[in-house]
Amino acid sequence: MFLPAGSQDEIGQTVDNRSKAYEIFRQVMILRNYKQISTPVVEFADTFTNEYAGMNLQNMLKWFNREGEIEVLRPDWTTAIARALVKQHPSELKWSYQGSVFRRDKDGIESRQAGIEIVHTPVFLGEGESLLTAVQYLKELNIADYLIELGHTGIFDELTAPLQLSDQELDQLREAMHDKRRDVVFTIVNGKASKEQADEITAMVDAFGSFDVIEEYEVKWKDNPRLLEIIKHLKKLATLLTERGVKDVSVDLGRVKNLPYYCGTMFRGYLKETGATCFSGGRYDKLYEQFDESISAVGLAFDVDVLADHLHIEESYERICIIAEEASHAYAEELRHTFTNAIVDIQYTDKDKEKFDRVFKVIKENDEYKVVEQ
Template identity: 70%
Template sequence: MFLPAGSQDEIGNRLNNRSRAYELFRKITFNRNYKQISTPVVEYANTFTNKHAGMDLRNMLKWFSKEGEIEVLRPDWTTAIARALVNQHPSQLKWSYQGSVFRSDKDGIESRQAGIEVVHTPTFLGESECLLTAVSYLKELQIDSYLIELGHTGIFDELTAPLQLDEIELEKLRIAMHDKRKDEVYQIASDNKEIAGQLTELVDAFGSFDIIEYYEKHWKDNDRLLEIIQHIKQLASLLKESGVEDVLVDLGRVKNLPYYCGTMFRGFLKDNGATCFSGGRYDKLYEQFNERISAVGLAFDVDVLSEKLDITDQYEKICILASEESHVYAETIRQSYSNCIVDIKYELVNSDEFDKVIQIVKDDNNYRVVEK
C-alpha cells in the first residue's frame, strides 16, 4: 500500500538511535529535577490558532469533530503544555516532554521532539537552565561540534515601535528581516530614514563577542536596547564559562513563532548546519488563560540528533547456534552476555553479521558451548 506524502516506514538503526536519544534525554532531565508531562496528540485547533499562540491553521493536519469543532494533530508542544500547566500546582517549575508534532509545512509531516519548559522562574535562572540542559544533553550524546546562537525579540520591537506600522506592514517587515532582504527592509521602514538604516544594519549584525561589544557601545543611550544587549552578553558569558566554544549572536533575528517575547536561542551542528534545538521565552502565551507567568523552553530535534548516533557499534554481536532441544539452555547462556547483542539461531546463513558465533553441542546428555 502507498503512504501519504510526508509519511514513511522506518526500520533498524534509525529507530534504535532515536530510542537511545530519548533514553538519554530522560536521564538528563530526571537528574536535573524535571517532571515529565505528556499532552494528547489530538487537540482543538483554537488552542494553537488563537491570537496569543498565532499559529497558521493551514499548516496543521485537521478535521471536523462530530460536534463541528476543528480538531488537529498536535502541531506544537509548548502551546499544548501551556494549556495543561494552567491546571497544575505552580510549585513544580521544570517540565520535560518527548513525542511527535505534526505539520504539513515540513519535509515530513511528523517530527520527533524532546523538550523542556521552565515556568515561574526568574528570567536569567530559567534561560540559563534551558541552555545548560542543552549543553548537558549534547555532551551525553557525545556531540561536541556545535554552536549556540542567541537573539532577542525586543530589539525588533523597540526599533520598529516609532514607525507605527499596521499589523500587515509590520509582518511584511518581520518577514523581510527574517529572510535578510535588506532592500525590502529599508523600503518598508523608509518613512524614518534613521530607523530604516538601523534595521538594515541589523540584518548583518551576527557574530561573536565583538558584535555584542559594538552594540553595547552603540546603544548606550537607549536604556531598553542596552538592557537587552547586556542580558545577551550575560548569557553568552555563562555559556563560554561552561565550556561552549562557539557562542554567536544574531541581533537581527526575529521570532519565527508568534508567542516568543524575549530571548531566543538555537543550536546548530557544525558539520551540516542542521538545527538541533531551538527555543526561547514565551511569557505572553499564558495571557490567553489570564495568567502572568514567566516561561521559557526549548525543543530538541530528535530526528536530527539521532542521525549523529550509532549505538550498534558499541555492542558486540553474538550468535548462539542451538536447536529445538537446546533452546532453553541457549537462553540461559544468553544471560551471561548482558552487554551484548545476542541472537539464537538454529542455522547460520551469514556469519559476517556477527562478531562471535558459539554453538551448543551435546555430549553424554550434557550441553556445552563451543566457539566457532
C-alpha cells in the same frame, strides 16, 4: 501499500540512535531536577490557532469531530504544555517532555522532539538554566562542534514602534528580516521613518556575530535605555555560556520571532558541520495571557531527528549466535542467559554466522544436550 506524502518507515541505526538520544535526554533531565510531562497527541485546533499562539491551521493535520469541532494532531509542544500547566501547582518549576509533533510545513509530517519548559522562575535563572541544560545534553551526546545564537524580540519591537506600520507591513518586514533581504527591509521602512531610522533598521539585517557585535551596539544604543537593557542582558547570557566552556556564542540582533508567543530572549543551536538547527526556543510569557495568568515562562526544544543523525554509537556488545533445532530451542534459550552483556541470537542454520563474533552449536550426545563452539 504506499504511504502518504511526508511519511516514511525507518529501521536499524536511525531508530537506535533516536532511542539513544531520548534515553540520554531522560537521564540528563532527572539529574537536573526536571519533572516529566506528556500531553495528548490529539488536541483542539483552537489551542494552537488562537491569537496568543498564532499558529497556521493550514499546516496542521486536522479533521472534524462528531460535534463539528476541529481536532488536530499535536503541532507544538510548548502551547500544549502551557494549557496543561495552568492546572499545576506553581511550586513545580521545571518540566521536560519528549515525543512527536505533526506539521505539513516540515520535510516530513512527523518530527521528533525533546524539550524543556521552565515557569515561575526569575528571567535570567530560567534562560540560563535552559541554555546550560542544552549544553549538558549536547555534551552527553558527544556533540561538541556547535554554535549557540541569541536574539531578542524586543529589538524589532522597539525599532518599529515609532513607524506605525500596519499588521501586514509588520509581517512583511519580519519576513524580510528573517530572509536577510536588505533591499526589501529598506523599501518597507523608507517613507515610514526618517533616513536615520530607516538605516538603523536596515542595518539590523547584518547585525550578527560574536562579542564584538555586542560591544558595538552597547555603544550605539547607550542613549536608548530599553535597547541598552536588552543588549546587556544578551551579553550576560553569552558570558554565562562562554564561562561554561561553550566555544562559539553569537548574537543576531536582527532575528525576528517565528511564532507570536515569543516575547523576549530567543535562542538557537546549530551544528557547525551541517548548519542544521539542533535546538531552538525562548521566552513566551504572553502565551499564558490567554488563561488570564501572568507567568514567567521559557523553554527550548531539541530536534531529535537532527541529533540522532549525528550520533556515533560504539558497538560495545559481543555478538553471539547459538545454532539449535526445534527440539533443542528451549535448551538454547536457557543457555542464552549464561552470556552476560552480550547480544545473543538463536538460529537454526549457520548461514549468517559471519555476522557474529562467536558461534555455538547445540548438539545431542547420550540423550543429553551440550554446546560446542564452532
